Amino acid sequence: MPKVLIADKLSPRAAKLFEERGVEVDVVHGLSEEDLVARMGDYDGLAVRSATKATAAVLEAGARGRLRVVGRAGIGVDNIDVPAATAHGVVVMNTPYGNAVTTAEHAIAMMFALARQLPAADRSTQAGKWEKSKFMGVELSGKTLGVIGCGNIGSIVCDRAHGLRMKVVAYDPFLSPDRAQDLGVEKVELEELLRRADIITLHVPLTDQTRGILDAEAMAKCRKGVLIVNCARGGLVVETDLKAALESGQVGGAALDVFEVEPAKENALFGTPNLICTPHLGASTAEAQENVALQVAEQMSDYLLTGAVTNALNMPSLTAEDAKHLGPYMALADQLGSFAGQLTRTGLKAIRIEYEGHVAGLNTRPLTQAVLVGVLRPMLDSVNMVNAPVLARQRDIAVAETKYERDCDYQTLIRVTLETEKQVRSVAGTLFGGSKPRLVEIKDIQVEAQLGQHMLYLTNHDTPGVIGSVGRILAEAGMNIATFHLGRAEAGGDAICLIELDAEIPPAALAEVRALPQVLRAEPLRF
Ligand SMILES: NC(=O)C1=CN([C@@H]2O[C@H](COP(=O)(O)OP(=O)(O)OC[C@H]3O[C@@H](n4cnc5c(N)ncnc54)[C@H](O)[C@@H]3O)[C@@H](O)[C@H]2O)C=CC1
Numbered sequence: 001m002p003k004v005l006i007a008d009k010l011s012p013r014a015a016k017l018f019e020e021r022g023v024e025v026d027v028v029h030g031l032s033e034e035d036l037v038a039r040m041g042d043y044d045g046l047a048v049r050s051a052t053k054a055t056a057a058v059l060e061a062g063a064r065g066r067l068r069v070v071g072r073a074g075i076g077v078d079n080i081d082v083p084a085a086t087a088h089g090v091v092v093m094n095t096p097y098g099n100a101v102t103t104a105e106h107a108i109a110m111m112f113a114l115a116r117q118l119p120a121a122d123r124s125t126q127a128g129k130w131e132k133s134k135f136m137g138v139e140l141s142g143k144t145l146g147v148i149g150c151g152n153i154g155s156i157v158c159d160r161a162h163g164l165r166m167k168v169v170a171y172d173p174f175l176s177p178d179r180a181q182d183l184g185v186e187k188v189e190l191e192e193l194l195r196r197a198d199i200i201t202l203h204v205p206l207t208d209q210t211r212g213i214l215d216a217e218a219m220a221k222c223r224k225g226v227l228i229v230n231c232a233r234g235g236l237v238v239e240t241d242l243k244a245a246l247e248s249g250q251v252g253g254a255a256l257d258v259f260e261v262e263p264a265k266e267n268a269l270f271g272t273p274n275l276i277c278t279p280h281l282g283a284s285t286a287e288a289q290e291n292v293a294l295q296v297a298e299q300m301s302d303y304l305l306t307g308a309v310t311n312a313l314n315m316p317s318l319t320a321e322d323a324k325h326l327g328p329y330m331a332l333a334d335q336l337g338s339f340a341g342q343l344t345r346t347g348l349k350a351i352r353i354e355y356e357g358h359v360a361g362l363n364t365r366p367l368t369q370a371v372l373v374g375v376l377r378p379m380l381d382s383v384n385m386v387n388a389p390v391l392a393r394q395r396d397i398a399v400a401e402t403k404y405e406r407d408c409d410y411q412t413l414i415r416v417t418l419e420t421e422k423q424v425r426s427v428a429g430t431l432f433g434g435s436k437p438r439l440v441e442i443k444d445i446q447v448e449a450q451l452g453q454h455m456l457y458l459t460n461h462d463t464p465g466v467i468g469s470v471g472r473i474l475a476e477a478g479m480n481i482a483t484f485h486l487g488r489a490e491a492g493g494d495a496i497c498l499i500e501l502d503a504e505i506p507p508a509a510l511a512e513v514r515a516l517p518q519v520l521r522a523e524p525l526r527f
């Protein structure tokens with residue numbers, strides 16, 4: 001009988017459902033990483049909310065035993081090391097929709113609390129002060145709400161804001177004009193949103209592109225007295241900059257459900273005027289918790305008992321027969337998609353996937369889904385093998401698959417081409433020895449590179465000294481280079497360089513590399 005560990009506070013109906021399905025359950029909360037490492041090998045599944053961290057060490061210990069699946073009762077999987085889970089063959093599932101309404105309602109509640117200073121008015125009234133004139137509020141009706149991130153939660157917020165007779169402007173590079181029209185929102189660039197919004201609410205995942213999206217510079221561009229709501233992730237708003245902006249009055253009030261460091265038992269922001277805080281309560285309603293707990297228990301028991309895969313972030317729905325043939329190609333497809341996706345900064349219009357040689361004769365549907373997941377993962381927390389095609393369609397991203405069974409330079413090849421509003425970029429890869437993914441072409445330049453967890457991607461002018469300068473900067477930063485791959489279009493022309501590092505490059509070293517005169521672009525990538 002399979003056995004799962006519920007390591008966070010989930011609705012008791014999850015444990016009941018597991019047992020009804022014939023899955024043994026232990027419910028133990030508050031385990032340290034050490035405790036989890038010691039126990040994990042005894043379980044086939046681990047169910048978590050956000051408190052438990054499924055780190056690389058925990059996953060490795062689990063996989064050495066019988067761990068096969070980690071289920072997140074919620075959306076964000078920042079507490080799960082998904083690449084490590086993938087490396088150990090552990091499926092990671094989330095429940096992308098179950099708490100979206102509840103979280104959107106929390107954002108709306110925060111907006112009201114700010115507009116009418118409810119927490120401060122409550123404290124004052126209960127202290128017997130009756131300070132009626134001190135708590136003059138603002139009306140929401142007729143105000144402009146700026147929504148940053150218009151996915152599941154952001155679009156529910158837009159809907160509710162219309163009910164309040166607000167005007168809604170949204171910034172989301174992946175929001176298609178048709179979808180914006182359906183939602184009744186005006187799609188704008190970030191600068192315009194900052195300039196126009198009376199209230200800003202954030203509903204994006206925390207990624208390299210969104211980290212610090214509201215910093216001092218952004219806040220300075222806002223209307224004086226703007227109100228800010230963050231029920232998405234800590235780190236989207238720079239807390240020290242917010243403190244200064246609240247103190248100067250540039251920001252009139254902020255309501256935060258999430259913090260740079262959680263649990264936020266101490267925070268420099270605490271005590272700042274016009275600040276309202278809740279302890280990551282966005283998803284905390286009985287309804288949402290029951291939805292996500294039941295959903296995660298259902299998905300995990302289905303997988304453990306029948307092999308059926310739903311809402312997996314790192315695995316497609318596969319039959320056992322397909323899995324045997326496609327296994328090695330899945331990693332290649334994911335890596336190619338992820339490589340291209342991490343380098344994409346502007347709206348995606350099309351993804352073209354070409355299969356050549358041996359792979360063209362296989363069932364390529366799961367491979368295309370794996371490419372889509374890789375491409376969309378840097379922008380969408382909720383993407384998984386199942387919903388990736390739908391999410392691409394909703395964003396008007398055209399996906400095309402072409403197969404050439406003819407011979408190519410390699411016995412088998414997958415090429416992924418991304419067309420964005422500004423450019424077309426392609427990357428191709430093959431399998432060495434039938435199982436090892438290798439990149440063999442980037443932007444029409446031949447290379448031969450293996451992707452590790454931490455990579456640095458450079459484009460540069462092919463002039464002498466680049467390798468030496470980059471090597472020196474990395475050495476001075478104490479960075480060990482694992483592999484170094486070069487390619488160029490022609491002597492003296494465009495060149496690329498892919499460097500595998502033993503750890504993430506520190507920001508100062510990255511800035512130094514970017515400042516080298518020969519370097520056109522330098523991007524850290526994670527796989
Ligand atoms: N406070 C809480 O308890 C909860 C927080 N969350 C968090 O809320 C966030 C949003 O969740 P969902 O709406 O379900 O996710 P989603 O994946 O459906 O939507 C995210 C949206 O952000 C957009 N986006 C991505 N990068 C962007 C960028 N650089 N600029 C502007 N837009 C960008 C995407 O195109 C997408 O439409 C996630 O971080 C999630 O973890 C979710 C549930 C509960």
Ligand SMILES: O=C(O)CCC(=O)C(=O)O
Nearest residue numbers: 049050074075076283284
């Ligand atoms: O489970 C929770 O309370 C947090 C929910 C959340 O942040 C998410 O689903 O991304």
